Amino acid sequence: GAVVSQHPSRVICKSGTSVKIECRSLDFQATTMFWYRQFPKQSLMLMATSNEGSKATYEQGVEKDKFLINHASLTLSTLTVTSAHPEDSSFYICSAVAGSSYNEQFFGPGTRLTVL
Amino acid sequence: DQQVKQNSPSLSVQEGRISILNCDYTNSMFDYFLWYKKYPAEGPTFLISISSIKDKNEDGRFTVFLNKSAKHLSLHIVPSQPGDSAVYFCAASLFIFGNEKLTFGTGTRLTIIP
Numbered sequence: 001g002a003v004v005s006q007h008p009s010r011v012i013c014k015s016g017t018s019v020k021i022e023c024r025s026l027d028f029q030a031t032t033m034f035w036y037r038q039f040p041k042q043s044l045m046l047m048a049t050s051n052e053g054s055k056a057t058y059e060q061g062v063e064k065d066k067f068l069i070n071h072a073s074l075t076l077s078t079l080t081v082t083s084a085h086p087e088d089s090s091f092y093i094c095s096a097v098a099g100s101s102y103n104e105q106f107f108g109p110g111t112r113l114t115v116l
Numbered sequence: 117d118q119q120v121k122q123n124s125p126s127l128s129v130q131e132g133r134i135s136i137l138n139c140d141y142t143n144s145m146f147d148y149f150l151w152y153k154k155y156p157a158e159g160p161t162f163l164i165s166i167s168s169i170k171d172k173n174e175d176g177r178f179t180v181f182l183n184k185s186a187k188h189l190s191l192h193i194v195p196s197q198p199g200d201s202a203v204y205f206c207a208a209s210l211f212i213f214g215n216e217k218l219t220f221g222t223g224t225r226l227t228i229i230p
Contacts, residue, residue, distance in 0.1 A: 004159070034218075043120070043205065043220040044160070093159050097216065105218060107152075107159030 002028045002098050006108035013084055014116055021079045021111045023094030029074035030096035034105065035067070038091045050077045084115040119143045120208050122221035130229050135193040137224050139206035142187065148209035150218070151180060151191045153202045160205055164191070196228045 003026040013019050023033055031052050036044040048069050049057045056069035068080040077096075081088055091112055095105040121140045129135045139149075147168045152160035166173040166180045166189070173180050179192045193200055203225045207218045 006159075009157075032216075036220075041125075041222070043118075043222045044218075046217060046219070049217070091157075095159070105162070105216070107161070109159045110157065112157065 002026075002096070002106040004094065004096050004106045004108040006092075006094055006111050008111060009109060010112045010114075012114045012116065015085055016083055018080055018082045019084055019113060021081075021092055021094075021113075023077045023079070023096070023108050025075045025096040025098075025106070028096070028098045030077075030098065031074060032097045033071060033077040034095045034097075035069060035077075035079050036093045036095065038093060038110075044093060047079075081113065084113070086115045089113055089115045118222070119146075120206060120219050120221040122204075122206060122224050124224050125222070126225040126227070128227045128229055129196045131198060132195045135191075135196045135200065135226055135228070137191040137193075137204050137206075137226065139189045139191075139221050140187060141189075141208050141219075143208065143210070143219075144187065146208035146210055146219075148216075149180070149182060149189050150207045150209065151178075152205045152207060152220075153200075154205060154223070155202050163204075193226075196226075198228045198230055201226060201228045 005024045007022045033050045035047045038044045047062045050069050050071040052071045058064045071077040093110040095107045150165040151163040153163050154160045164178045182189045203223045205223045206221045
């Protein structure tokens with residue numbers, strides 16, 4: 001299957017700082033990428049849909065000013081958690097849709113964010 | 117409102133036997149269903165899917181059954197192997213404004229006992 005990478009895999013930061021997470025599709029171009037968040041023992045919750053060259057679409061309850069998404073190219077989307085707080089600590093996962101693949105999203109390995 | 121539910125948080129099955137994981141959904145607009153396998157600290161890996169126009173899809177040891185009237189799907193793994201131990205998520209797909217949106221269940225942790 002297609003490969004999606006995320007960087008960093010794990011980050012620990014102080015409260016009030018901003019953290020950027022990168023999501024890359026390594027062997028295909030992705031016009032659409034998704035960002036999910038997973039709390040312990042809960043399902044993956046869709047945060048936003050990122051389309052290359054346009055503004056991201058955020059799910060209800062997700063603050064767009066806090067979770068900044070930039071999909072600058074067909075292989076890269078970034079999620080920036082601004083002014084992070086301990087309640088933002090979670091597992092963040094991105095996925096990318098391969099252009100020729102219908103209804104199949106390829107997921108990155110995830111980023112564990114811990115805010116102290 | 118949890119539109120996709122996996123009511124069994126965990127399941128233990130003897131190696132070689134059949135594993136059956138269940139999933140229920142509430143939104144009749146979902147048109148595609150997928151199963152993902154996830155190891156700790158990793159992203160989900162696609163396993164098998166089924167369109168809403170079908171009632172069965174088989175791929176090797178994995179078979180997914182869909183009962184639209186009951187809004188229920190299940191994943192059968194036979195024979196179960198130790199490497200199958202993982203968390204399994206079912207997901208339902210909805211196409212909105214040209215974008216596919218996945219709604220995930222809470223997952224079932226499958227443990228295969230050697």
